[in-house]
Amino acid sequence: MLLDTTETTSELGWTTYPDTGWDEVSVLDDRGKLIRTFEVCNVNQNPRQQDNWLATPFLYRQSAPRMFVTLRFSVRDCASLRTPLPTCRETLTLYYKQADSQRELMRTWVAEPSSGEKETREGWVKIDTIAADKSFSKVEPSSPHQYQPNRYSRINVKTRSFAPLTRNGFVLAIVDSGACVSLMGVSIFYRRCPATSLHLASYPATPSGAEPTALVPVTGTCVPHSKAQGGAPPRMHCNAEGEWMVPVGGCVCDKGFEPNVNGSACLGICAGKRKKLTAVEIGRGTDRPGTDLQRRSKPPREATVRS
Secondary structure, three states: OOEEOOOOOOOOOOEEEOOOOOEEEEEEOOOOOEEEEEEEEOOOOOHHHOOEEEEOOOEEOOOOOOEEEEEEEEEEOHHHOOOOOOOOEOEEEEEEEEEOOHHHHOOOOOEOOOOOOOEOOOOOEEEEEEEOOOOEOOOEOOEOOOOOOOHHHHOEEEEEEEOOOOOOEEEEEEEEOOEEEEEEEEEEEOOEEOOEEEOOEEEOOEEOOOOOOOOEEEEOEEOOOEEEHHHOOOEEEEOOOOOEEEEEOOEEEOOOEEEOOOOOOEEEHHHHHHHHHHHHHHHHOOOOOOHHHHHHHOOOOOOOOOO
16 A cells, blocks of 8 residues: 555645645544545636646555555535536546656646746646546535535545556646545555465565556565476466466475475475474373383393292
């Protein structure tokens, strides 16, 4: 998990543009717990000004080529407005921008001196426009973008992915174009196959591929005191769901060693037998080694014959 705001109670401090767009506020969630949210509701403004950007901090991708983002948000029904406008929206749009460092993105929101009002937003890639399946109409007069009755039964949960990621990290942006919306949680994560071992070969934790149908081939390493079976190194494949599949080949223990019960290590045969004998001896309650032999080697005492 690279980012998860659902449990955050302190200020997030994300980048907002312009200043009259998104606001960061604290609200109570469905469990009565205080959480941080971002909200915007400028539906009565000039349609040309409905371009409100909210950007995450710079996030390192941890070598993963594909990222997933889950949004939790509520949207007001445009038809519930006193004077519904044709420019009212019930959608959000996602963008991402790659970079090698935070410093690279410093000019993202700064106007170029020679370009007038135009902002330097080149390099942003659209992920998707997300439509709300649920909306609300009952509102509090002081907070037109929020509502109280049955508030949390109208939360939309949407997950999208984006790829390929080839640079050190990225920034995710959530853009409002005229909606009345409360963004209640953002989670950004990637999927990976966990470290595992199979057929005496170990495989490292591996991120899933850039494409939804990709199978990432991973070469395994034979455990100590073993070698590849048939001479070819063992392989497995990591699928898009973070699951190992299609194992090819394996390893065999060297001479004088045998696999353990779960096939994750090679143990010395002699050492194993020695331990087994010791356990048997302890179970019988024998004395120190050699005692029985010494007893048997003593000559029998001569019987005394009484006349």
